[in-house]
Amino acid sequence: MKNFLLHLFWLASINACLGQIPFDDDREVTTSFLNSRGIMFATTDSLYSLNLRFRMQNRFAYTTRSLQDLKLSSSEMLIRRLRLRLNGHLGSKRLTYAIQLGFTVEDMDGDVNELSNIIRDAIAEYKLNEQWSIGFGQTKLPGNRERVNSSSDLQLVDRSLMNRTFNIDRDFGTFLRYRALLGKTPLNFVWVISSGQGRNIRIQSEGYCYTGRVEWLPLGSFTGGGDYFQGDVMREPKPKLSLGLASSFNRNANRSGAQIGGSLPQMVDLFTYFSDILFKYKGLAIAGEGVYRTWGENGKSLPRGYVYNGYGYCAQLSYCSTKHWEGVGRISQIIPIGSSAQLLQGQREITLGINKYLRYHRIKIQSDISLLTAFKNEVAPISEKWGFRFQIEVGI
Numbered sequence: 266m267k268n269f270l271l272h273l274f275w276l277a278s279i280n281a282c283l284g285q286i287p288f289d290d291d292r293e294v295t296t297s298f299l300n301s302r303g304i305m306f307a308t309t310d311s312l313y314s315l316n317l318r319f320r321m322q323n324r325f326a327y328t329t330r331s332l333q334d335l336k337l338s339s340s341e342m343l344i345r346r347l348r349l350r351l352n353g354h355l356g357s358k359r360l361t362y363a364i365q366l367g368f369t370v371e372d373m374d375g376d377v378n379e380l381s382n383i384i385r386d387a388i389a390e391y392k393l394n395e396q397w398s399i400g401f402g403q404t405k406l407p408g409n410r411e412r413v414n415s416s417s418d419l420q421l422v423d424r425s426l427m428n429r430t431f432n433i434d435r436d437f438g439t440f441l442r443y444r445a446l447l448g449k450t451p452l453n454f455v456w457v458i459s460s461g462q463g464r465n466i467r468i469q470s471e472g473y474c475y476t477g478r479v480e481w482l483p484l485g486s487f488t489g490g491g492d493y494f495q496g497d498v499m500r501e502p503k504p505k506l507s508l509g510l511a512s513s514f515n516r517n518a519n520r521s522g523a524q525i526g527g528s529l530p531q532m533v534d535l536f537t538y539f540s541d542i543l544f545k546y547k548g549l550a551i552a553g554e555g556v557y558r559t560w561g562e563n564g565k566s567l568p569r570g571y572v573y574n575g576y577g578y579c580a581q582l583s584y585c586s587t588k589h590w591e592g593v594g595r596i597s598q599i600i601p602i603g604s605s606a607q608l609l610q611g612q613r614e615i616t617l618g619i620n621k622y623l624r625y626h627r628i629k630i631q632s633d634i635s636l637l638t639a640f641k642n643e644v645a646p647i648s649e650k651w652g653f654r655f656q657i658e659v660g661i
Contacts, residue, residue: 303350303661314353320417320627320660322346328637329651338650344369345423345656346416348385359392363404374464374525384465385435400440403464406524407455407478408433408511409554410493410541411579418494418626420550420583421633422654425597426614427577431556433513433537434524435464436474451482461515463524471532472516474523478539480509487545495552496583496591497545498625504546511539521571529571534561552581559603573609575601589622593633610647613638631656 293309303318326341352363365386367373373381388402405413411424412432424432438459445452454477460466461474482492484506488499492507515523517532541554557576577600583593595616601609618633635652 305353307353311358312356316350316352318350318661320346320348320350320658322416322656322658324422324654324656326422326652326654328653332636332649332651335651346372348372348417348660350386360389361392362389363387382465388440390440396444398442400442401438403435403437404440405435406433406457406459406474406476406513408476408513408537409539409556410507410509410543410552411554414493414495417658417660420495420581420591420593420620420631421595421616421618422631422656425579425581425595426612427554427556427579427597427599430573430599431522431537431558431577432525433474433476433515433522436460436462436476436524437465438474447481450484451480451486453480453482454478461518461524463520472518472534474513474515474518476511476513478509478511480507482507491545492543494626495550495581496585496593496620497548497550498585498589498591498622499545500548500585500587501545502547504544507541507543509539509541509543513537521573533572535559535572536561548585548587550581550583550585552579554579572605573599573601574603574605575599575609585622589625591620591622593618593620610639610641613640626658627660629658631658 294306295309297305303316305314305316307314322345324341324343324345327337328339329335330338347368348365349368350363350365352361354361363386366383367385368383372385373383384403386404388400388404390398390400392398407413409428409432411428412434416424436457436459438457441456443454445454457474457476459474459476461472480492482505484504487505487507488501491497491499491501491505513523513536515535518535519529519532520526521529523535523537535558537556537558539554539556542552544551555576555578559574560572577598579595579597581593581595583591585591596614598611598613600611614635614637616633616635618631621630623629632655637650637652638646639648640646
């Protein structure tokens with residue numbers, strides 16, 4: 266009943282908006298280039314707009330056999346991401362849309378789809394008023410901050426070990442957003458009811474996924490939305506802080522990582538909890554995240570090793586100079602608990618990177634080196650090796 270009422274509310278809002286849209290095929294269109302938002306096409310009366318952006322990440326990566334044996338264990342020379350993004354408004358600035366397509370093999374989730382899945386985002390959103398908005402479609406779930414950050418806005422070549430293991434990624438559903446003030450400081454909420462199957466997956470399910478996130482910015486808003494890109498490339502003139510909490514309950518999940526991962530031999534209830542903190546001031550950026558995942562009653566007889574039951578953390582420190590050179594360090598670790606600890610390994614990643622921003626995050630050169638450790642306990646590592654990565658990102 267709750268799901269029905271929420272979807273009915275969404276349809277009524279869209280109907281009210283669409284009833285006011287005057288359609289006219291003879292409108293003139295203007296074109297402009299926006300510094301950080303791509304190419305904008307808009308009608309002269311501003312009723313319709315389309316913002317066009319693209320980006321690509323060209324990457325080289327090299328992993329050694331061990332700390333002492335520097336011979337090649339694995340390598341990559343590839344286009345890691347090639348994305349096309351379209352967004353704008355339709356008939357009213359209250360009714361917006363966002364589409365993002367991915368064209369590389371890793372972007373298409375070929376391991377769980379029979380056909381190429383190029384659709385990453387496809388969502389329409391209606392702004393009810395200054396506080397409330399509601400969206401329907403597919404996009405990122407409001408889980409950990411590192412995942413919600415665009416991969417184009419990362420300081421290191423890719424996201425952390427913690428994120429790869431525990432993030433809840435994208436899903437299709439209804440997204441309800443509320444923006445408020447706690448005193449004079451921003452307080453943001455997001456609630457989502459989604460399929461629980463991941464992006465555009467045609468799998469029957471007996472449950473849904475319920476996700477919520479809250480953020481508090483006690484020192485005020487970040488410059489240019491800086492709480493959702495990594496590093497202080499804007500060099501905040503005053504200290505800024507963001508605190509976030511999120512949780513996700515995926516009922517009768519079919520996949521080992523909730524919305525991502527391989528198929529499970531039986532359905533399981535997955536619970537994932539996130540917390541994060543972000544601080545920026547005059548080029549200095551400090552970020553930290555923690556996550557915990559477990560399964561519910563349905564998972565009692567689940568064979569060990571299918572779901573990573575455990576916790577992880579990630580901490581990141583960086584400084585960006587006035588010349589837009591940046592040094593960054595990160596430590597990330599995942600630790601299995603319970604029955605998972607008997608079969609799965611703990612892992613740790615310590616990474617140091619150097620970046621040169623040519624046009625903030627849109628055009629940049631990145632390189633990093635990592636110490637990669639796997640262990641059964643932190644005293645006795647199973648394996649240790651080096652990883653090196655180099656990447657050039659170009660986009661608008």
